[in-house]
Amino acid sequence: MTLKFYELTGEYYALIKAFSKEEAIAFYKENVCDIDSRVVQVSMQYAWETVKPWIGVITIENFVANRVDVMLSDLAV
Template sequence: MTLKFYEFTGEYYALIKAFSKEEAIAYYKENVCDIDSTVTQVSSPYAWEKIKPHIGELTIENFLEKRVELLLLSGSLA
């Protein structure tokens, strides 16, 4: 299975790495907000550029690890 990147742009912004859109939505609702949000699949280069200013010690290998995770969250929730 290939990881994909999903950007949520509703009330609370989030960038989530998941194997499917459904999995990303479930993760968002469980860990960010249970309000429906607009979700768009984005490319890995786009996701990398979005999180690069916020990554600290994150390496490209960690970024591409095959696990579902929250990569970026709007500042109002962090």
Template structure:
């Protein structure tokens, strides 16, 4: 199964990797904000472009690891 990337742009921003949109939404509601948010699937190159400036505090392993996780989130959280 392949991980996909989902960008949430509602009340709180998040870039989440998950195996499905439903899984990403559930993870967002549990770990970021329980309010419905606009979510779109984004390409791997787009997700990498957003993620890359944060290398140092995060690693390439965080990006490639085969587990559902938040790659980026709103700094107001």
């Protein structure tokens, strides 16, 4: 199964990588905000362009790691 990237915009912004939309929503609710948010699947290229200015804070290894994770968020996660 391949990780996909999801952008959640609502009470708080988050870019999450997960195996499914449902998993991204659950991870968002557990780690960022428990309020329903708009969810859009985005391409890896879009995710990379969004994360690239934060390289150093976010490692390339973290970006490509095969695990569910919050890539960016309005909150310090």
